[in-house]
Amino acid sequence: xxxxxxxxxxxxxxxxxxxxxxxxxxxxxxxxxxxxxxxxxxxxxxxxxxxxxxxxxxxxxxxxxxxxxxxxxxxxxxxxxxxxxxxxxxxxxxxxxxxxxxxxxxxxxxxxxxxxxxxxxxxxxxxxxxxxxxxxxxxxxxxxxxxxxxxxxxxxxxxxxxxxxxxxxxxxxxxxxxxxxxxxxxxxxxxxxxxxxxxxxxxxxxxxxxxxxxxxxxxxxxxxxxxxxxxxxxxxxxxxxxxxxxxxxxxxxxxxxxxxxxxxxxxxxxxxxxxxxxxxxxxxxxxxxxxxxxxxxxxxxxxxxxxxxxxxxxxxxxxxxxxxxxxx
Numbered sequence: 001x002x003x004x005x006x007x008x009x010x011x012x013x014x015x016x017x018x019x020x021x022x023x024x025x026x027x028x029x030x031x032x033x034x035x036x037x038x039x040x041x042x043x044x045x046x047x048x049x050x051x052x053x054x055x056x057x058x059x060x061x062x063x064x065x066x067x068x069x070x071x072x073x074x075x076x077x078x079x080x081x082x083x084x085x086x087x088x089x090x091x092x093x094x095x096x097x098x099x100x101x102x103x104x105x106x107x108x109x110x111x112x113x114x115x116x117x118x119x120x121x122x123x124x125x126x127x128x129x130x131x132x133x134x135x136x137x138x139x140x141x142x143x144x145x146x147x148x149x150x151x152x153x154x155x156x157x158x159x160x161x162x163x164x165x166x167x168x169x170x171x172x173x174x175x176x177x178x179x180x181x182x183x184x185x186x187x188x189x190x191x192x193x194x195x196x197x198x199x200x201x202x203x204x205x206x207x208x209x210x211x212x213x214x215x216x217x218x219x220x221x222x223x224x225x226x227x228x229x230x231x232x233x234x235x236x237x238x239x240x241x242x243x244x245x246x247x248x249x250x251x252x253x254x255x256x257x258x259x260x261x262x263x264x265x266x267x268x269x270x271x272x273x274x275x276x277x278x279x280x281x282x283x284x285x286x287x288x289x290x291x292x293x294x295x296x297x298x299x300x301x302x303x304x305x306x307x308x309x310x311x312x313x314x315x316x317x318x319x320x321x322x323x324x325x326x327x328x
Contacts, residue, residue, distance in 0.1 A: 002027050006065070026181070066107065109141060164187050208246060212244075
């Protein structure tokens, strides 16, 4: 019997996961109403079935994956809960012939704080109008780039999807999804652990990129960027390569990373007991990405349609000019 996976929403990562699921004979659905033409084109290109409403998604999905910018994580959970609480949702779900369980399995795979994951878990733990708890919530995070298929090797390259929370009573189809399809790993039974792992990882990758933006822009302003890049190549080539790759790749994703940086700072302070040090550092990194996304042409870049910021020198020059304009 075909298992149906609902995905919200269909960005670069969502498309990659949808294609991987389709390749493994899952039915993939999303909500098309109100989406941009770019998103609708991605949905069609990836052979995803577009449903008209959140209620249709909830009725038809065995599993729902939330893959949205961190700022939309709570709103997306509330959308699903609202659809579940419509008077006829559960009766229609029970009547489905595709094998859907009465309980909805909702996976938040966004780079959000452990505190927010516990808030969403509490939201879904509230009994429905019938007195039942109808959502099984699982905390998660995605580490790595979107799934992609290597035509030469005929193999899928997959990111790591880390999960935490109670999974003992999930149906048997989940374990197939877990082990052989989506490269999921259970890292604990506590809601928040997977998000803490995801954010700890991101702090060392996207955090390095934010630091690199500060460094490269300052060197550009002082006319020594070429010297800095040469010294990195000569004395710390691995650092230079990581920094350059991060800076060149970040433009289309900068807007997503604003809230992710804030989530990292919050996690470090609340889970890691760093007082306010985490927030002080990563709120500043959030401002770096906000400036990129909202105050420069780099914020207009789209994955697959890159025009600016395709070299370290161009990124540094754009930011140096933007900073000079702000300083007046």
